[in-house]
Every structure is written in structure tokens, then in C-alpha cells.
Amino acid sequence: MSGSIDFEQIAAVGWVTISHPGKFNAMSRAMWRALRSVFEAAQASPGLRCVVVRGRDGHFCAGGDISEYTAFRFEEASLRTFHEDEVWGALQAMLACDVPIIAQIEGHCMGAGVEIASCCDIRVASQSARFGAPIARLGFPMAPREAALVTRELGAMTARQMLLEAAVFTASEMATRGFLSRVLVDDRVGQDVHDTATRVASLAPQAARLNKQTLRALNAGDGNDLLLSSAINSVADVLRAPYAYASTDEHREGVMAFIDKRQPRF
Amino acid sequence: MSGSIDFEQIAAVGWVTISHPGKFNAMSRAMWRALRSVFEAAQASPGLRCVVVRGRDGHFCAGGDISEYTAFRFEEASLRTFHEDEVWGALQAMLACDVPIIAQIEGHCMGAGVEIASCCDIRVASQSARFGAPIARLGFPMAPREAALVTRELGAMTARQMLLEAAVFTASEMATRGFLSRVLVDDRVGQDVHDTATRVASLAPQAARLNKQTLRALNAGDGNDLLLSSAINSVADVLRAPYAYASTDEHREGVMAFIDKRQPRF
């Protein structure tokens, strides 16, 4: 049992649920692959007018499933496959979806959760939601395409605080910083998202798809690898070998300390 | 009588008034052409140091003049002419103006109003002003150059909410989202704009023109078609045929339902 991505369509609205019981819906590799499949199917579904992404049991997504990390993170090739094929494959499928996507964000929204939320058009959060990407505690940097995505959506200041300071923010702070469409008291979030999805689904569906295609084109690409085209074409060594850190002591120390439930020593 | 754009120069300040009585200053095609002429004249006027744009009778601009839409919107060529020549011609003339532009925003600031405000450097709004671009109710998307402009000024999140959710925002919300320079109680807006225009006009005029030219160059273009150059060079079909939706049922239904004062059925 390594979690699941559940999908249900009700009228013209598709409901995507991130589910990993006992792990605050942390994303396993199987879940990343399933997330891609769900959005590829959504994109191909002509009757769909709105998609909602939410997490099971009061949390959105707490990050990656760290219990899987020792199996692939410490070798450059397998680390690249994870980030560029599995994670980015799913995020790209979300970015390439022409149907408006609403994020319903409650509880933990960390790391992978921030990345998934960054692919949603409208973000509704509960007051008690918490946001961050404290991977500096785990000894590794954010992969380039993922960093490009979250920096664009969070703003550079918030991205730097999450990555360099391991900062965690409240929903209220994230609204001020422009990441959230609105923040509601916890027991109103579900109703607001339901009403918003119904309203979005009642509006002109072809216009919505054309607007999403236009807004995507403004980001200089089709949600595919063009997102980082200028960076990839630039001279920084980090982008020629962004996964060369895989086998370093620092990376191993960060991940193993977490698994051993002790403080890392960097 | 299809509205007018009035211009008056007092000392070094030019006052542009959007005027369409009975229609909350909705922009007719004649008004778009007049707006272009006014700003081309302003740009060529050496004594001008500041321009203010405001609306007549307590509203900025409620959008486009929908009563004209059936005459040109449902045919691709005439729709393209409207967006790329008339609307963009006016917005480009504003963007190309080297003199600082202040928007005085009261009441309705919707659709075309948001686009015109997006070409202004400093935006002062009254507390009761309202902002949106609910064209998804009218069955059509935003034209690409206009979408590029408002997304840059509104931020992507707010642009998506306006276009995909048909959201309408208060002045206070728009200040938090970074679109407004300041918000004032309604009866103080006129005095604040007058004082701001006087202050701007007292500062070094050559420095202001050089700063505007520099800031415009940072947007990778001269306010002309370079604004969307990366998007236009990209692969998205939407940008190869952005007006092919002209004759679709959805578009016609949205516009006709509005004119017939009934709910559209999409």
C-alpha cells in the first residue's frame, strides 16, 4: 500500500483526491505516476469543465514519501528519472490541462504539496493550512523545473524563504504573498470549493479552455520543457548537472537523519 | 451618440476623461480610436509632464459597449480588426507614452476598464470601486495581447480568477494584490489625484521620460507587438488562430443572452 490518487466525476466537475493514509497524503512514486494519468485523462475528457484537487482526511499533501528515498535518491541517474520523469511528468500534465483547476488546501501543504498547488489556477485554503518546502533540512536542493514552477507562483521572495530559511507560512501569510485566492475558516472550505466549481462549470467552457491556452503561452511554453528554456540555455553549471549532488555525504546525512529521527549534522 | 474621450490640458497636466453617459463609460469602437488619438497627441506634446485618466460621473469604465457587438464579433476578420487594431491600437498608444500616467479609478472598472488602468503607471482608487473582467459570462476569451497586458499588471492569480471564475474584487482586495498604488475614501480621490499630478509635474521631466523608456524596455519591447513575442513564437494553436471562436454557438449565445437580458446556457 503506497497511497493512491482517486478520481470521481460528478456532473461536469472532476474531483481528484490525494490519498495516503497515515502519511498526511505524502506523494509516493506510484502516486506521481497516477496523478499524471488522472490529468491526461481529464484533458482528453470533453465533458469536463472544472477539476478540484484536494487531500484526504483534512490534509492536502505533506511532501514526498521519504520512506522510499533511500532506494533511488543517492544515485544520479535514478534521481534524475524521479524528478524529470515522474514528478515533472505529473506536474506537466497538470499544467497542460485546459480545464480550470481549483486547489482545496487544508492542513499540511509542504514540498510536493506546494508544487501540486502551484499547478492549480484557483487556490482556496483553510485558516489552519501550513505551507513550506523545508528540504534544506533533508540535505537537498529543489530540482530546476520544480524551482521554476514554484518561484513563478510563490514569488521569488517566498520561494527563497522556503528554500534557504526552511520557512513555514500560515494561510493568512500566503494570501498576503499572493499565492492564495482566498482563505476561509476551516469548516467553510469544502462548501466554498463546491460552490466555486459549480460556478466555474456554469461559465463558457470553450472560453475557459482558450483562456488557459493563452495564459499558458504567456509563460513562454506549453507547460513542457520550455518553462525553463532560458535557464537551460544559460551557462550555470548547476543546470548542466543538477543531480550530481545525489551521492554526496550531505544529501545522505539529511535523508538518513530524517529516517533515523535525529537532527542532521551538516 | 456613442461616447467620447475628452482631453483638457491645465498647466503641465493633461486630463483625459472617458465619457459615455448612461453606459457607465463603456468603450465604443469610436472611443477606442479616440483614446489612441489622445495619447498619440500627448506623446507629441513637449510641454506635458503628467496625464490623468478618469471616467465621467463617478465611474471609470464598465467594459465594452456590448450594443455594438453583434455588428462585428461573430466574424473572425472583423473580430481581429477590433482587438488588434482598435483596442490594441489604443492600449499601445498608452503604453508608448513617455509621460507618467495616473489612473483615477472610481465605481465600475471592468473589462476594458481594467485594460486601460493596466496601461497607467500609478493607480489611485476609491474604496467603492469594483474590478473584474467577467467575459466568461459573455461566452468569449480575452484576446492574447490584452491577456498578456493584464496578467503582467494584475498578477497571474488575479487574472485567472477574473477570467476563469468571473471574480469581481473590491479596491481593498486589489490593493493587497498589488494592482493599486493606494485606496482612498470616495470623496478624497479627486483631491489626491490632483495633488499627485501636481507633484509628478514638479519633478524632473526628462528623468521621468527616461525612466518610462527604461521600464518599458524591461518588458522586452516598446509597447508594440514585442509584448507577446515569446508567446507568439511559441507553438500554441490558440495564438495561431486566436479569433477562430468568432462564429461559434457559445460565443453567440453569451453575447445574445446578455443583450436579451437572460441567463446564457453554455
Next chain:
Amino acid sequence: MSGSIDFEQIAAVGWVTISHPGKFNAMSRAMWRALRSVFEAAQASPGLRCVVVRGRDGHFCAGGDISEYTAFRFEEASLRTFHEDEVWGALQAMLACDVPIIAQIEGHCMGAGVEIASCCDIRVASQSARFGAPIARLGFPMAPREAALVTRELGAMTARQMLLEAAVFTASEMATRGFLSRVLVDDRVGQDVHDTATRVASLAPQAARLNKQTLRALNAGDGNDLLLSSAINSVADVLRAPYAYASTDEHREGVMAFIDKRQPRF
């Protein structure tokens, strides 16, 4: 005595102090050159994990040292050398630094102060700090690379208000506008910055450097002249001769009026 940039390393944290007693730490030409040297040394120092930039005696930096301006500003070649070699040399060294940089901002943060703060990753300010770049009173525009930098960090709206309206903002306003990481009551700023620097220094140092390299690459360049590459390649005359205003009456009037302690007449 024309001010100094002081550096002290304590454990893994480097403390940079902008110091120009009696002038609120205004940057002299010697200080720009020293700032560059300090950051080039920091970048080459393997044991460093965090840098703090602060000002002496309760102010960050009040701008440039205007008493030096008559010696070089009114001739195009020497003005270019000042902006492109001395000022940009220092700012580029800060942008090229792979170690996280924290700004501790108290009191005046004007002109050069805003530019220096714009090169810092995390910005902590005291409630009484004030921000602006009122060079329109001095009769000159912002140099292109500096305008690109501050526009990116301040947002275009705030940059326009500072440059076109000579607006000055409180710390609270600058936090809302997304420029500051947090604002604290005045006597808590020093402790917060110390704690933040200690926390940053305790996190994975290689991951921090890789994250900074990635985030820098996203800005389409290495902190060098690529920052303005699209603008420089564009057609605007201002960027072909950005310092041609050096010998104009307006420029001389602005600087001389300030030195003579009188209102300029533009």
C-alpha cells in the same frame, strides 16, 4: 574619510556593515568598490554559510554620497563608469554570491540602499524603516541595470511610484508589496536577524548554494549583463545611450540645488 564597508566572520556567518558616519551610511565610490571586494571574498570563502548586510548606527543606507557627484556625474563617460563599473560591479558581486544573504534594514533605506537590499535573499526590517528612490528630485533617472534589478524585486508598481512620484514607503507598506520577509518592532530586529542567520547556517550548505544557483539561472543570467539582455537587444534609444543626459541642464540643476540646499526648478 569617505566611509567603509566592514566585514567580520563569526562561526559560519559573515557580517557586512555599511558605515559612513554623519551621512546615514551613504555610499561613496570607495564604498561601492569595497562592497564588491567583500562579496568576491565571501564567494571564495568555503566555510561561509550565511552573510548579513546591515548599516551602522540604526540606518541601512541613505543613498549615494551626493557630495562626490559634481566630480563625475556631468560627463557621460565618467557617469557610465560610475554606474556600470562601480555600482553594478558591487551589485553583481552580491548577485553572484552563492551564500544566502540576509538584509537587516533599519532607518533610511533609500536609492543605493534599495539596490543593495534588492540583492539580498531575505529582508528583515524594523517598523520605522523608510524606503524610496527619490532621484527624480535630483534630476536624473535610474541606470538601466539598476532599474532592472529593483523592478524585479520591488514589483513594477512600486518601482514606478518610487521613480515617477518620488514616493517613500513605510516598512509595513513594503511588506504588503512583497519586498520584505518580515517587519519587527525596532528593538527586535537585531535578535531576529541573528537567529535567522544561525538557522540558515545550520541547514545543508551545499543545497543552499545549489538553490541559489538555480534561482539565479531562472532570472535568465548569472547576475551579469544577461539580466538586461532582452532590453539591451531591444530597440529603445534610451538603452543605446543611457547616460547621454549627463551634461543636461536638468541634471545639473537637480544635483546643484540639493548641494545648495534649495528647491530645484525643472
